Amino acid sequence: MSKILIGRYIAGDSLVYRMDPRGKLLATIAFILLIFLANNPITYLIVTFFSLLAVLATGLKPKIFWDGVKPMIWLIMFTSLLQLFFTVGGQVYWQWGIFVVSSYGITNAIFIFIRFTVIILISTVMTVTTMPLEIADAIEWLLLPLKLFRVPVDKIALVMSIALRFVPTLFDETLKIMNAQRSRGADFNNGGLVTRAKAITPLLVPLFISSLETAIDLSTAMESRGYRGDQGRTKFRILKWSKFDLINLVYFILLTALLIIFRTH
Amino acid sequence: MSIKFEKVGYTYSPDSPLEKLGLQDVSFELQDGSFTAIVGHTGSGKSTLMQHFNALLKPTVGQIEIADTLITPETTNKQLKNLRRHVSLVFQFPEAQLFENTVLDDIAFGPKNFGYSEEKAKESAQFWLTRVGLPSEIGERSPFELSGGQMRRVAIAGVMAYEPDILCLDEPAAGLDPRARQQMMNLFVDYQKEGHTVILVTHNMDDVVNYADDVLVMENGRLIKHDSPAEVFQNPEWLRQHYLEEPKASLFASQLHNFSFTKQPLTKSDLIKELEQNIKG
Numbered sequence: 001m002s003k004i005l006i007g008r009y010i011a012g013d014s015l016v017y018r019m020d021p022r023g024k025l026l027a028t029i030a031f032i033l034l035i036f037l038a039n040n041p042i043t044y045l046i047v048t049f050f051s052l053l054a055v056l057a058t059g060l061k062p063k064i065f066w067d068g069v070k071p072m073i074w075l076i077m078f079t080s081l082l083q084l085f086f087t088v089g090g091q092v093y094w095q096w097g098i099f100v101v102s103s104y105g106i107t108n109a110i111f112i113f114i115r116f117t118v119i120i121l122i123s124t125v126m127t128v129t130t131m132p133l134e135i136a137d138a139i140e141w142l143l144l145p146l147k148l149f150r151v152p153v154d155k156i157a158l159v160m161s162i163a164l165r166f167v168p169t170l171f172d173e174t175l176k177i178m179n180a181q182r183s184r185g186a187d188f189n190n191g192g193l194v195t196r197a198k199a200i201t202p203l204l205v206p207l208f209i210s211s212l213e214t215a216i217d218l219s220t221a222m223e224s225r226g227y228r229g230d231q232g233r234t235k236f237r238i239l240k241w242s243k244f245d246l247i248n249l250v251y252f253i254l255l256t257a258l259l260i261i262f263r264t265h
Numbered sequence: 266m267s268i269k270f271e272k273v274g275y276t277y278s279p280d281s282p283l284e285k286l287g288l289q290d291v292s293f294e295l296q297d298g299s300f301t302a303i304v305g306h307t308g309s310g311k312s313t314l315m316q317h318f319n320a321l322l323k324p325t326v327g328q329i330e331i332a333d334t335l336i337t338p339e340t341t342n343k344q345l346k347n348l349r350r351h352v353s354l355v356f357q358f359p360e361a362q363l364f365e366n367t368v369l370d371d372i373a374f375g376p377k378n379f380g381y382s383e384e385k386a387k388e389s390a391q392f393w394l395t396r397v398g399l400p401s402e403i404g405e406r407s408p409f410e411l412s413g414g415q416m417r418r419v420a421i422a423g424v425m426a427y428e429p430d431i432l433c434l435d436e437p438a439a440g441l442d443p444r445a446r447q448q449m450m451n452l453f454v455d456y457q458k459e460g461h462t463v464i465l466v467t468h469n470m471d472d473v474v475n476y477a478d479d480v481l482v483m484e485n486g487r488l489i490k491h492d493s494p495a496e497v498f499q500n501p502e503w504l505r506q507h508y509l510e511e512p513k514a515s516l517f518a519s520q521l522h523n524f525s526f527t528k529q530p531l532t533k534s535d536l537i538k539e540l541e542q543n544i545k546g
Contacts, residue, residue: 173361176356176361177361177362179316179321179354179356180354180356180359180361180362181362182321182349183319183321183349183353183354183355183356183424184353184362184374184375184378184423184424185346185349185350185374185375185378185379185427186374186378187346187378189342190343201364202362202364202374205364206361206362206363206364209361209409210361
């Protein structure tokens with residue numbers, strides 16, 4: 001089976017990899033919220049510094065993170081430019097019709113730019129260092145309180161992990177069927193919209209059939225091993241609090257404290 | 266129509282964290298009308314090699330000459346349709362490729378893609394349906410009503426129906442009962458005898474000695490031996506080192522200590538001849 005990236009996980013073994021996925025997920029959410037505490041140059045500098053430190057702690061090549069930012073760079077630039085030209089206030093340096101470049105505009109543009117980039121960087125740190133299945137486990141744990149309201153959390157979790165587990169299988173199957181039909185002269189890449197839509201039938205029909213078969217096989221296999229899915233089910237991957245999560249926690253307490261101290265009240 | 270690989274290398278997802286070597290420095294030449302077996306244990310690069318025959322994968326280095334087409338790393342997909350008409354691949358468990366409403370339509374899919382007229386395609390489909398050993402009544406039924414073995418035959422008919430000059434098969438008989446397996450292999454041998462080239466990827470060494478006249482042994486993406494079956498299976502020690510099985514006949518012979526063999530028997534008929542000679546003295 002070929003190895004495919006689901007999400008963007010890249011295997012590695014550094015500090016960030018050893019942290020508990022629940023901690024990482026909460027930390028990522030917390031970081032994104034904490035960014036909004038920053039409101040002056042010092043606090044933005046602190047946020048930037050902390051996120052770059054997190055990037056460094058992954059021990060991965062910077063290119064991976066640049067690849068994360070790249071697809072969004074135009075949106076970030078556009079938003080920053082809007083801020084730059086339309087914010088009024090402070091000293092005005094340049095004016096042409098409705099376009100104004102003011103000192104407020106410049107700082108706002110820089111802040112917005114930092115805010116966006118940092119959010120992307122920090123979520124990249126999360127997705128690159130955490131396996132999709134671990135993220136699913138973390139989400140399951142976060143949803144646990146909903147059990148009180150009779151939400152079938154374990155079933156939702158099972159659906160999530162099965163879906164994730166079968167993405168590569170489905171991908172392999174698609175590739176295999178595409179290759180088989182290409183060998184029979186099918187052409188998936190040429191022709192107009194109608195021709196292409198028609199060309200996809202020889203791919204979709206076998207794919208549907210094989211997914212249904214896989215689903216039936218899987219449920220038979222689970223039932224024959226006595227899967228019931230409800231109470232008392234133990235976990236294969238046990239999530240544990242470790243010293244690395246302590247680092248994570250201290251890191252965030254420090255960040256929050258610094259932001260609260262240095263922000264303009 | 267000969268097949269010539271020159272220093273072919275293939276790397277999966279180059280320049281990414283998942284970079285993986287598929288093939289390395291593979292060079293060989295196959296004769297027209299030969300029956301070649303490709304062997305090697307799982308992950309040795311057999312399937313990667315096979316997908317180069319009709320350019321589903323294009324080499325990242327080196328070049329391939331096949332069916333009057335030159336494939337280099339720069340070849341574009343547009344130039345490949347003609348190649349695929351001449352070189353065809355049957356993947357493992359090909360029954361997964363069936364999709365049409367009726368068996369005949371499915372078999373005719375390939376021929377129609379390669380420019381057969383509606384009528385000629387139907388005719389060819391009808392012919393190959395019986396040739397793979399299925400009753401012609403089946404033709405109007407849905408392929409999904411058939412048994413696994415019948416679906417396999419329909420899928421193989423679908424590839425043979427446009428009569429490719431070079432037919433590559435990846436474990437075509439996997440999971441079939443012994444009789445169906447025999448019929449399947451006979452079909453391919455007959456096809457070869459009609460003047461086509463057959464390439465068979467297999468784990469079954471008995472199929473290799475029974476049908477092939479040429480063997481490619483792959484290991485870790487490299488071609489480690491290219492020779493006749495008699496030469497390849499000559500040295501049991503070498504086979505063991507490279508995780509290859511011995512054919513049943515030679516295994517059987519090696520257990521008979523009181524017998525002497527003029528040459529190592531590879532097939533059942535070889536073995537019987539040798540035993541007869543021993544008994545007659």
